[in-house]
Structure formats: structure tokens, C-alpha cells
Amino acid sequence: MNEQKLWTRNFLSISISSFFLFLTFYYLLVTLPIYAIHDLNGVPAQAGLIVTIFLVAAIVIRPFAGKWIERHGKRKVLLSSLLIFLIGSLLYSSINSMNGLFALRFLHGIGFGMATTAAGAIVADIIPESRRGEGMGYYAMSMNLAMVIGPFLGLTAMDQWGTGIMFSICIFTAVFSLVSGLLMTLPKDAADGSKVVPAAGRTGIKGLxxxxxxxxxxxxxxxxxxxxxxxxxxxxxxxxxxxxxxxxxxxxxxxxxxxxxxxxxxxxxxxxxxxxxxxxxxxxxxxxxxxxxxxxxxxxxxxxxxxxxxxxxxxxxxxxxxxxxxxxxxxxxxxxxxxxxxxxxxxxxxxxxxxxxxxxxxxxxxxxxxxxxxxxxxxxxxxxxxxxxxxxxxxxxxxxxxxxx
The missing domain is CATH 1.20.1250.20 (MFS general substrate transporter like domains)
Structure with missing residues (x-):
């Protein structure tokens, strides 16, 4: 019996998109606290909030993203979220206050939370059932690699080239994530959620x-x-x-x-x-x-x-x-x-x-x-x-x- 194919164009596209998404996340995770303290005159407690606000936004939006996927489809939610994430990346260089940075981190967290939810749902659909554990392992590997490369690249950019180049790199990685997402051509039943009807009784908080x-x-x-x-x-x-x-x-x-x-x-x-x-x-x-x-x-x-x-x-x-x-x-x-x-x-x-x-x-x-x-x-x-x-x-x-x- 022939083994079902795992390394399809769609699987590679969603894995690469997730790699650049998480690369941007870890890149900013190590650089923004330093930037906040040295360039925006923040204090360490405020620098810590930069991560917290981002994660809070991602946590809050994810249940809603799950419902939007059911209603509008995985690909639409993914591309919308990657666009939000890119817009957030574009705005960092224009922020000149801690309050502005907090607001931007909340927006960026919304895009990140939606994108990771949609990407996880897409990869679950395109991996063959018989290779689910293997495929999810390779998909998770893209995030783990980003965890290694992101901090190294971010600190190198900040130390060697300054904040201007640092934020420019952040924009490029977000663009690559969106472009990789656009390269996917999902089957209609996997991409279109318009025909999915939420289960009866799953309304309100329980439905999230x-x-x-x-x-x-x-x-x-x-x-x-x-x-x-x-x-x-x-x-x-x-x-x-x-x-x-x-x-x-x-x-x-x-x-x-x-x-x-x-x-x-x-x-x-x-x-x-x-x-x-x-x-x-x-x-x-x-x-x-x-x-x-x-x-x-x-x-x-x-x-x-x-x-x-x-x-x-x-x-x-x-x-x-x-x-x-x-x-x-x-x-x-x-x-x-x-x-x-x-x-x-x-x-x-x-x-x-x-x-x-x-x-x-x-x-x-x-x-x-x-x-x-x-x-x-x-x-x-x-x-x-x-x-x-x-x-x-x-x-x-x-x-x-x-x-x-």
C-alpha cells in the first residue's frame, strides 16, 4: 500500500508561513523590551507588559477566531490575520510612546492569535490521516526553528544595524508570512467554511x-x-x-x-x-x-x-x-x-x-x-x-x- 503524500505544496506553504510568523514573534520578543527601555524611556515593569499585552490579545481573540473559521473558512481568516499582523509590523517604527506601543502590541497580538488558530486548523486538514503525528511534528518544527533564529537575528540587528534596520527586517518577515499564505490553494471543503453549521446549543461562551x-x-x-x-x-x-x-x-x-x-x-x-x-x-x-x-x-x-x-x-x-x-x-x-x-x-x-x-x-x-x-x-x-x-x-x-x- 502506497504511503500518503505529506510534503505537498500546501503543507510547505503553511509551514513556511508559520515559520515567518513565529520568527517575527520571537524576533520582537527579545528586542522590544530593550527598545522600550532605551528608546522610549520605559521602565522594566513596562517592558514586561509588552509581552503580556501581546499574549492577552492572542488568548482573547483565539476562541472568536475558531468560530470565524467555522463561519467564513480557514483561508479567509488566515489571510485576514496575516494582513493585520503585517500592518502591525509596519507601524512599529512610527511609535514614539509606551502607550502607543502597548496599543500596537494588542493589535499585533490579535493578528498573531487569529493566524496561529487558522494555520493550525489548515495544517490539520491537509496532513493525511495516517501521518497526522508525523506531519504535526514537522509543522511544529517550523515554530521551534523560529524560536532559535528569531532571538539571534533580532539581537544581531539591534546591536549591529540599529532600530531602523531592525524594524525593516520585521516588516520583511511579516511579508514573507503573508506571501506564503497566499500560495496555498486549499480544496473548497477545506478552505470554505460557509457550509459549516455550528452544532446546536453551542452558543455564547460555550460556543467559543x-x-x-x-x-x-x-x-x-x-x-x-x-x-x-x-x-x-x-x-x-x-x-x-x-x-x-x-x-x-x-x-x-x-x-x-x-x-x-x-x-x-x-x-x-x-x-x-x-x-x-x-x-x-x-x-x-x-x-x-x-x-x-x-x-x-x-x-x-x-x-x-x-x-x-x-x-x-x-x-x-x-x-x-x-x-x-x-x-x-x-x-x-x-x-x-x-x-x-x-x-x-x-x-x-x-x-x-x-x-x-x-x-x-x-x-x-x-x-x-x-x-x-x-x-x-x-x-x-x-x-x-x-x-x-x-x-x-x-x-x-x-x-x-x-x-x-
């Missing part, structure tokens, strides 16, 4: 969320609390322990290990089920956090990065795949919105909690304690999804044996 995705989204949100401590504070921790030079390579090693593992983990997910991938990935993630907490040399610090890349880099696309598979095809946009909204709440809450805790305990202690929190999340995964997944996989194996008999 997909119930089938909530349990796995809650699991992902809990893990996001720990991931936020890596994303936001690992460079601060590296400075504390005298490994600042190694810090610039942390996410490079993270990405390399993740890239090497992706071809295997996605296929194993499809062939053997989620549990075979997720339980080992949780243990590897916990081991990475333990080693990070004990790191005293660049070698141990970067080995920890590799373990975290293998563990968390496998968990995130696996959780997102489960959220999408749990929903009806016409509800995948809403499921994606639900999953990403809860996940982003975890990231935002984690950054705040870590900021509070590190005023009382060291980063080393925090990262060590996080490994036990991860192990506790393993139990939560089992209760909310793992045991059900095991039963479904066993039933599928029995059915396969009956058909082959």
Missing part, C-alpha cells in the same frame, strides 16, 4: 471552546508552566552560574536534537499511539530539568538543553495532535484555538509565577523542583488522557487482528 480539546489542553498548560521558566529565564540563570557564553547556544542545541528526533517520534506516534511517545518524553523532560539545575559546566548545560529539546520538543506537537484528533473535522479550528489559548495561559502564568518565586529561591532550586512537578504532570496526563488512549489503542489492535484474520 471545543470541549474535546480541553482535557489535553489543560495537560499542555501545566507543562507550559515549566517551559515558561526555560523560555523566559534560562539566559538569566546562565548569567547567574557564569555560563553566559553557553546560553547563546542553548536553543541551538535544543533545536538540533529536536530536528534529529522528529522523523522518528512522529512516525512512532502514528504507528504505536500517543502513550508510547509521551511517557518517555515526560521522563526525558524531567531529567533535563534535573541536569539543568545541577549544571556547572557548559557541557552539562548544553546536554540539559538537548534533553529538554527531546522531551518538550516531542510533547508539544504530540499534545496538539491529540487535541485536533479528538475533535470532529469541522471543529478542528475551534479545537486548535482552545488548545493554544489554554497553552498560552500556561506560558503567561508560568512567567509570572517564576518571576515571583525567584525573588525567594534560586533558579537552581526552582529548576530542580520543576522536575518533580513534571513527574506530577505525568500522573495528570494519565488520568485525563493516557488511560483512555491505552484502551483505544488496545481496541484498535484487536480490530486490526480481526480484519487480518
Amino acid at each position: 471552546f471545543e470541549a474535546s480539546a480541553i482535557s489535553i489542553a489543560l495537560v499542555a498548560g501545566l507543562f507550559a508552566l515549566v517551559y515558561a521558566s526555560i523560555l523566559s529565564f534560562v539566559s538569566v540563570y546562565a548569567r547567574e552560574i557564569g555560563l553566559m557564553q553557553a546560553a547563546s547556544y542553548f536553543f541551538v542545541v535544543y533545536a538540533v536534537v529536536m530536528l534529529m528526533a522528529r522523523p522518528f517520534t512522529g512516525k512512532w506516534f502514528d504507528r504505536y499511539g500517543a502513550n508510547v511517545i509521551i511517557y518517555p518524553a515526560i521522563l526525558i523532560f524531567a531529567a533535563g530539568m534535573v541536569l539543568l539545575s545541577l549544571a556547572g559546566t557548559s557541557v552539562s548545560f548544553l546536554i540539559a538543553a538537548g534533553l529538554i529539546g527531546l522531551g518538550w520538543g516531542t510533547l508539544f506537537p504530540s499534545f496538539q495532535t491529540i487535541a485536533i484528533q479528538s475533535a470532529e473535522p469541522k471543529k478542528r479550528g475551534l479545537a486548535t484555538a482552545t488548545f493554544l489559548s489554554i497553552f498560552d495561559i500556561g506560558i503567561g502564568a508560568g512567567s509570572f509565577i517564576v518571576g515571583v518565586l525567584t525573588a525567594k529561591i534560586s533558579f537552581s532550586t526552582l529548576y530542580f523542583a520543576s522536575s518533580f512537578f513534571i513527574l506530577g504532570c505525568l500522573a495528570v496526563y494519565y488520568l485525563l488522557h493516557g488511560r483512555k488512549e491505552a484502551a483505544l489503542h488496545a481496541a484498535a489492535m484487536v480490530e486490526t487482528e480481526k480484519q487480518s484474520a
